[in-house]
Each structure stands twice: as C-alpha cells, then as structure tokens.
Amino acid sequence: MASVQKISTCLWFDTEALEAAQFYTAIFKKASIGRITRYGKEGFEYHQKPEGSVMTVEFTLDGTPFLALNGGSIFKFSEAISFIIHCSDQDEVDYFWEKLTEEGDPAAQQCGWLKDKYGVSWQVIPVEMVDLLNDPDNEKSQKVMAAMLPMKKIDLATLKEVYVRG
Known part of the structure; x- marks a missing residue:
C-alpha cells in the first residue's frame, strides 16, 4: 500500500x-x-x-x-482560500509574482495577494516582511504595515527602508 x-x-x-x-x-x-x-x-x-x-x-x-x-463548472475558486509562498528574498517574490500573474486577474492583486489565470489565490510573501510586521516596536511594525497595504507585489526594499526610518 x-x-x-x-x-x-x-x-x-x-x-x-x-x-x-x-x-x-x-x-x-x-x-x-x-x-x-x-x-x-x-x-x-x-x-x-x-x-x-x-x-x-x-x-x-x-x-x-x-x-x-x-469536476465541471459547478464550483469556482474564491479568495477565502489561498496558498502562501514564503519567499527568501525579493528575487524569489519577483519570480513567483511574474509567473503566477501571467494571464491572472490584475484587479485581485493587493498586499502580496494575487489571483492566477485559473482563479486560484496566492500570497507571495517575503519571510523578512513577516519579521518586520511582528517587530516588538509597535510603532515601527505599524509603519511597515501602512507601507505594505497599498502595495500589490511586495517591495521588500521599501518596507525595510520604512522600518529603518521607524
């Protein structure tokens, strides 16, 4: 077996x-x-x-x-379920973002989330961003959050810059 x-x-x-x-x-x-x-x-x-x-x-x-x-056209994918890709750096974020957004839904892109051409939702997230968002310095982490929210594809360099400026 x-x-x-x-x-x-x-x-x-x-x-x-x-x-x-x-x-x-x-x-x-x-x-x-x-x-x-x-x-x-x-x-x-x-x-x-x-x-x-x-x-x-x-x-x-x-x-x-x-x-x-x-299984047929009875059911459709929704954003209620997504797959998270934990990326080691910006190059990896860029790679997965480019590949998965090909023919995807541009309107469904925000905060690192995207919808591919089949309607499946993905989160393409740099691991370091999670650390920045969970920093014990609440003021710094909230500034990173504010910078991240309007992004479609996550720009780690911008988030790190915001964090450093704190």
Whole structure:
C-alpha cells in the first residue's frame, strides 16, 4: 500500500486540471506530476464527462501534494482560500509574482495577494516582511504595515527602508 499524506489539497476545475497542474509544476523548481486518472463509461449520467478525458491529476509543489479534479463548472475558486509562498528574498517574490500573474486577474492583486489565470489565490510573501510586521516596536511594525497595504507585489526594499526610518 502506498504511503499517503494525511491531509492534502484538492483543487476543483471545470476541465483544466491537467493544464493547471502542468502550469504550476513548470513554475516551482521542485515539482512533479504523478498519477492521472481518466473518466470511463461508468457514471456518465453523473459526471457528464467524455470517456477517456482527465478526471484527476496528482501533483506536488515543493513537497506539498495536490489533487486537481475536473469536476465541471459547478464550483469556482474564491479568495477565502489561498496558498502562501514564503519567499527568501525579493528575487524569489519577483519570480513567483511574474509567473503566477501571467494571464491572472490584475484587479485581485493587493498586499502580496494575487489571483492566477485559473482563479486560484496566492500570497507571495517575503519571510523578512513577516519579521518586520511582528517587530516588538509597535510603532515601527505599524509603519511597515501602512507601507505594505497599498502595495500589490511586495517591495521588500521599501518596507525595510520604512522600518529603518521607524
């Protein structure tokens, strides 16, 4: 019996599960696509999917397992759920921001949050920003917060400058 992670994420797509898994695994350096299951004749009256079309795609991003499901257009993604990418520096923030915003929703970009072309929400956050926001000096941390709030993509140099000026 294969080892399975206790909790993993299932992303519901209309018909784009494989395309989305390929998109995400091309962005993350440690990523892979695993098993792909396909719809058969059985259950057509429920799923209405052509026989042989992709049903699920298992994929992994930096060690985190995901399952993409082609379940139809019944459900849509919302900002109520997002994936956080903890970035080590501005270059990494820039990389993920550029890749994930490609064909995404520009109106859904604020405070390091973005919505990709599939409607999935991501937070692209430099780890150092979290430290600045949690500084024991409340005045400094609040100034960093005020500088961060109007940003779309996080600009760590600006936040550090605000912090230093305190």
